[in-house]
Amino acid sequence: MYLRTKGKPKKTPLVLCKEAVKWYGKHLLSDKLYHNIEIHLEFKNNLLKENYLGYCDWNDSPYRAKEYTIVIDSNLGKRNTLMVLAHEMVHVKQYATGEMRDYLKVNRVKWMGSIIDDGEMNYWDQPWEIEAYGREKGLYYRFIDSKRKKWWGTVQEEQQS
Secondary structure (H helix, E strand, O other): OEEEEEOOOOOOOHHHHHHHHHHHHHHHOOHHHHHOOEEEEEEEOOHHHHOOOEEEEEOOOOOOOOEEEEEEEOOOOHHHHHHHHHHHHHHHHHHHOOOEEEOOOOOEEEEOOEEEEHHHOOHHHOHHHHHHHHHHHHHHHHHHHHHHHHHHHHHHHHHHO
16 A cells, blocks of 8 residues: 555644554455555545545546545544544445445445435435444454554563563
8 A cells, every 4th residue: 555645633643544544454455455555645624614524535536446535634633533544444445346436427326236326315324334434443443452462562571571
């Protein structure tokens, strides 16, 4: 995975955000997809005023894109930043594997082979959002757990010496 960043979060170390994106990618994508994906991670002020915590867009193709932009509100706390990153990485997986495809016609999405007019569907009923919200917490907690184990291992080694 090639990862570029623009801006930085105010309450979360940028290096932790980069690690999270890579960790989420390794757990959501096949090795081949992981190594052929490019992520542009941007942090912007005041997305919340537009009713967004973050969003994901494909840059190169509406079908199985290889290049994505993830934009996150830079004012979020650490937990919310990492959770939103997990959520948006699920969307990257959905696009990259072909599970989801945007049509150029407004409000039309192909999801798992079915064409859906998402303009007529409540946001919370959209199947791609159900999956993203359903997976974000598990990804987040597993990522945090992997960081704790790494840190505790270092502490135990120092105590034994």
